[in-house]
Amino acid sequence: MKLATFLTCSTFCHASPTTLYKDTFENDLSQWIIEQAPPGNTFLKKGKLVILDASGCTVWFKHKLKGPIKIDFEATLVDQGGPYDRVSDLNCFWMATHPKQPNLFTQNSRTGTFTQYHPLRLYYVGYGANHNTTTRFRRYPGDGTRPCLPQHDLSDPQFLHTPNTTLKITILSEGARQRYLCNGKTVFDYTDPSPLTEGWFGFRTVNNHLVIDNFHVTLLPPANNK
Template sequence: MKGMFNLVGRAALGVVLLFCIRANAQTASKPKDKLLYSEDFSGELDKTRWHAEIEPVGQSEVRTDKGRLILNTAGGVTVWFKPRLEGNIRIEYDWTVLVDSGRNDRLSDLNQFWMATDPRNADVFGRNGKFENYDSLSLYYVGFGGNTNSTTRFRKYYGNGTKPLLKEYLDSAHLLKANHTYHIVITVIDGRTTFSVDGEVLFDFIDPAPLRNGWFGFRSTGARHAVNGFRVWGEQL
């Protein structure tokens, strides 16, 4: 009987060791984050890394100020990050909608494009900031607090003018607060993209025809916004 217990104990120990070996192997082979890009906006806006498209209406500007990217526009604006992104990535940044006494202050439109491509051109640059001019792109889009802070929406653009609404929030908990700094995290991993705000996943989409590469852009209209802490992470095997 004692010998039988020894055999059972050895067998159990073997199972535990085998599980540990497999777990360690899986941990060792799991990709680790690698910082691909970072931006502190400490000097003038780097034209080699950023491309601003501003709708020619009213008094508008895109500039840096004390380590922040400032979007202060009367009409539409897109600020593209010029390096093309691909593969499994995580994009994160802090974003504040500034509301005080500025001429363009309005609590609205903390928006972003990602994995954007133009089916008819080599890149996405060259539009004038007007929102409708981006309908011909293929991309993912979140309009956080759009329509004068009445909707938060997630869409996929198909590059032909089709841009179905995939999910929408209308409740105040998922709309903007003035002068609050939001931490935004976007992931694109193996055909799945997520959009998180302050640790809460607002949108989680498994795409049957995923967008695997393209450009990222900050997007707004008729408001004054500040962005800082921009980082892009990728995989390092």
């Protein structure tokens, strides 16, 4: 059975949420595009996606997404004394596009270095970044800048990491409204005057041991598109 499955558009008329894609990481990484600086490594182990990273990694879901959607996944930052076990940077991009290319992967020379993503247009959350001292939301406008509103720069311990603890992350992209939830609790709720309504999703991290499982993309009913 395929790990990620696209449901035909005839199912979109249902009034309830509809599964678009899911990946439980049991078989292969054919649904993902990995951009990682050496000597990092990304692989599957015991039905989970494992990222061992030194200098920067983005693992893109290869299917372009269009809202309104909900993205769910589980993530754990491992700290067991290994060489990559730094508890920091459970990050992600969504609705990412290249302002000059229709496909994010056309003429792609990215190698996982963080600055290579600054020219993209996207939403970004860095959860427990900067050595687990900050959690930030940004909207990249596609001009190389990365503005961050003061209310989107958090340092409260409730929004940081506990090592070896699995977090359930939910992203709701509903037109102008963008929400990021951790374990069911809203971390960011942003209304965008110029919303990004389609693009690619990617796990983003650096210098850690990150484990991902149960990736799930749901199409939300049009009534939820706010």
